[in-house]
């Protein structure tokens with residue numbers, strides 16, 4: 205090994221300065237030690253505001269490009285899309301379609317979460333349960349829910365139960381895995397403190413484990429929601445017209461076949477808006493009220 | 504050895520002096536890991552009397568925390584027994600409140616006030632209606648009244664430890680268990696907290712079992728010191744330190760005691 209030659213250094217010494225002592229004046233007005241943020245600082249701090257600005261910019265770009273292209277069959281303008289959206293919501297079937305989709309979604313989401321809760325409870329209370337959950341998640345998590353659709357159709361027929369089955373599959377594993385990870389990550393001190401108060405069993409899980417693991421659980425719920433939403437729209441595109449009550453995906457498919465492109469865009473806008481509302485409003489609010497307020501997450 | 508024989512007629516001690524509050528007798532504690540059986544403490548016996556500030560002192564890894572976990576009921580002894588007020592210790596319970604070393608012992612999802620109220624509410628030690636007032640009184644005692652509605656992440660490390668102490672004291676436990684509660688603090692805050700703890704003790708005369716590996720802290724905080732040998736922990740000595748506080752630091756008696764413990768802990772440590 206080569207010997208290390210130190211770089212030549214100028215032998216600096218710090219200058220010697222006079223000492224001083226001060227009496228600090230009492231902080232009377234406490235002005236900059238603690239003060240509420242100004243309105244502007246509040247706005248700039250609000251992620252919603254910043255993101256909203258970007259959305260507005262994108263909308264302007266869309267309108268300019270579509271007007272320039274001037275081909276409503278391929279790429280309708282923003283204003284056409286918005287008026288189609290208004291029409292669809294007020295006079296047309298769009299609202300009904302959205303309702304159908306959301307109903308299926310909520311059913312599947314709720315069942316998925318209930319199953320996930322059962323599986324994780326089993327997993328935290330026994331080693332067999334933990335192994336079972338680990339194995340099942342490893343097997344099914346990589347399997348896109350939509351791939352199960354043909355099988356679901358075979359088992360449950362053309363209709364809502366098939367859709368619910370697929371959504372349950374897409375929610376269950378993400379939520380279960382995240383919840384278990386969250387539980388396992390709860391620090392030893394938190395656990396011991398909880399036991400110290402005499403908490404056992406269900407009360408211990410509900411009052412200590414769940415809140416302590418909440419960041420992880422919430423991210424599981426978000427991932428589960430995202431999976432479910434995409435899966436559902438895709439599944440409805442494939443089939444979805446079980447009875448009169450097709451969903452949003454079916455609406456897209458139908459309107460494309462009728463070459464009503466502005467309606468297709470209106471439908472897509474609905475898909476985006478609902479996705480944004482849930483993610484940007486519901487989940488953001490939950491996050492702000494919980495883990496960010498508690499300092500368990502930044503951002 | 505029975506400590507009761509040493510001051511049989513001392514009138515300043517409460518009448519219950521004759522019977523120890525906490526009795527630890529021949530306790531061996533072990534950890535079973537996947538491929539290892541670790542004996543943390545071997546055949547440890549001591550007695551804690553009411554209003555004692557009983558310190559467990561020993562080098563790192565000698566099993567002080569483990570002993571405290573045993574008393575708290577998180578660990579079962581493989582030999583010996585532990586009795587609190589004559590009752591066998593079996594499992595964790597709110598009559599023994601633990602203050603941990605780490606700052607993350609507070610529940611981040613609750614405010615300071617809620618954190619302090621929480622054990623009172625879930626253990627039903629006191630009526631629900633009293634919980635708030637008791638918690639508030641305790642928080643005021645540790646001088647955090649202004650921060651009752653703050654969340655733990657907004658507090659400094661020392662403040663968090665104060666909240667943990669307030670939470671434990673609000674429960675008025677039979678015995679307070681403190682595992683190096685000031686170890687993660689800077690020297691200045693640590694000293695201040697030691698003084699505050701002594702002040703609190705002077706007010707309410709609680710019983711505390713206090714773990715530290717600082718000899719100085721043991722002498723200042725403790726009224727009686729149990730010196731443990733290096734791993735696996737065995738009792739080396741039990742010494743009196745009730746006569747020393749911060750004011751005596753640097754005094755010759757204080758230094759002598761400190762030196763004595765130092766020799767005890769480290770003299771033969773290299774052979775064993």
Ligand SMILES: Nc1ncnc2c1ncn2[C@@H]1O[C@H](COP(=O)(O)OP(=O)(O)OP(=O)(O)O)[C@@H](O)[C@H]1O
Nearest residue numbers: 534536541543562563564565566567568569716734
């Ligand atoms: N969870 C555990 N599993 C296995 N062994 C452990 C565990 N916790 C502690 N030990 C072992 O038990 C012994 C005593 O540990 P303990 O934490 O009680 O020491 P300590 O006296 O509190 O030390 P310190 O002053 O560093 O906190 C150590 O040898 C340690 O390796």
Ligand SMILES: [Mg+2]
Nearest residue numbers: 567568569682
């Ligand atoms: Mg320790």
